Amino acid sequence: MSEHALKPALFGGPSMRENLFLGMTFRAYLKSLLTPANAIAAAILLAGLPTIAYRFWKGLGAVTNLSQTNAWGLWVAFDVVCGVALAAGGYTVACAVYIFGQKALRPILRPAILTGFLGYALVLFGLVVDLGQPWRLPYQFFLTPGTTSVMYEVGWCVFLYLMVLGLEFAPAALEWLGLVKLRRLLGSLTIGIIVIGVTLSTLHQSSLGAFFLMTPGKLHPLWYSPFLPVFFFVSSLAAGIGMVVVESALSHRAFRDRLDPAASVDLDRITLSLAKGGAIVLFAYFFIRLQGLVASGRFDLLATGWGAWYLFEMLGFILLPSFVFAFAARRKSARLARIAGVLTVLGVILNRFNVSLIAFNWNVPDRYVPSAGEVITSLTIVTIGVLIFRWIVNRMPVVNEHPDWRGAH
């Protein structure tokens, strides 16, 4: 199967069937899609797509539990705020490989960039579902630019970074399509594109934190801090590392038959070097968060229920994964590193949920709980991401290198 997909494709390649249907006839290809995982995905899409359509038809109130008090719900918290953090793997690995020269991470670069690209595309999709009226999306740039708003910066950044990620991933698509000249041109621009991408990520990862600076009265003091932009930026590095560790392990298993046996990739070794980075970043992040606590001076709140929840996040999902990563690096246990990766990802999700959902509007009587429609919509968005990821990896040179472009930028 992998040999078919490795051949240069649509233009000048052997045939469309080989590339689109993985070398099978259309009927055989359809048959190959009948798996339990696809059945679950289909069920989610069957419930979710009509829900999304209904939301655009009838408005937010018909599908969500949002109100004037709780204007931001699960879609902002999960699809956007978590989504951006979890898509940080692309810039983290790109920065490590091209700027810090960690060439050993090369084999996981493309999957990380693809995850980032799809992540951001879905952030945008989730945002449009939340905002409605997608045709008004360009208004914020061109018609009514709110230049004093953090959202103006985040909007531009995400818009530009999505294009940059598209360019970063484009070489894989061009190799697949057999468009040699365009591929070579993009290869020569790699470093510039990567630098722009890293800069944009640094900006908007922190801006998303800065976004909550304007809500001191709404966010619980244990989470509110003038250092929120720093917290968001540093934790996005941890999220990137955690996501890459988890995602590479999953895709290594799921796409085993696509891996090039000639170029055996020592994923355990790569995972262990990521574990070192993860341990250090999380360790620093823990102390930066403590600095926020010291600056607020609200140690008395630690004795409350919110304090216990805060310590649960700090100790269980920052310090613990840091130590587990450290043990993994020292004991050379890739399995332990993957456990730490999962803990890190959960920890960043928990943090983003705390800031934008759980400890947000903590003091209002009308607490927000997401509706079934909101949950199914978020699930649908994730499912779409996974399906597109699989579709691309099964066809383009992502987990393997294209034989004609081995070692090229």
Place this chain on the structure above:
Amino acid sequence: MNEYELLSPYTAKALEYVLALSYLLLFIPFWRFVQGEAVPVHALGFGWFQVPNGVHLHVGHAWARPEGGAVEVGLDDFAHKLVGPLETVRLPEIGAPVRQGQKAFTIVAGGQPLDVLSPVDGHVVAVNEAVRAHPADALRDPYGAGWLMKVEPRWLTGNLKNLFSGDAARRFLDAAAGKLAQRLTPQLGVVLQDGGTPVHGIARALDEDHWDELARQFLEGK
């Protein structure tokens, strides 16, 4: 009470300094813990594999030193320590031609013959009879009394451009040490780093069954 009231600036600052200092102090043991017990590559470089100034190294670990009109040729410190005590040295006849990058002589260590490439072009004008009689002694002074042959060079200036000398030579041995370090077991690392216990025949210590292949890779400049 205001939820966002700050501590008095002095207490807050004091706490911040304490926190920053504790972070830095704790970071040191944490960093060392994370880095684990791996053999530091650089510990093997300087000081372990020596190369004096004025000696030019070939990628195949033979050295050349212009002396008057001739060039002394020998085996560098790294190669000696890699293969261990030499049992036999098969040197070419006087007058035999040698070419840079091609086989010049053969050493035998641990029962295995290993070819060594010539660092220069020319023809052989002398061989070291003392080393031929007692090959194992060459290890004691690889760049002095341990020279193996003298060559009348044909194109010395050009040849020297292809060799490493000074800092470049030390970096070259560092890189070779780095390649070795990737294959080191922690036990051997301890022996190498304690400074007082020379290990002769690192290749054999690393891989008893295939050490000669490893040694050949280095001597072929790969």
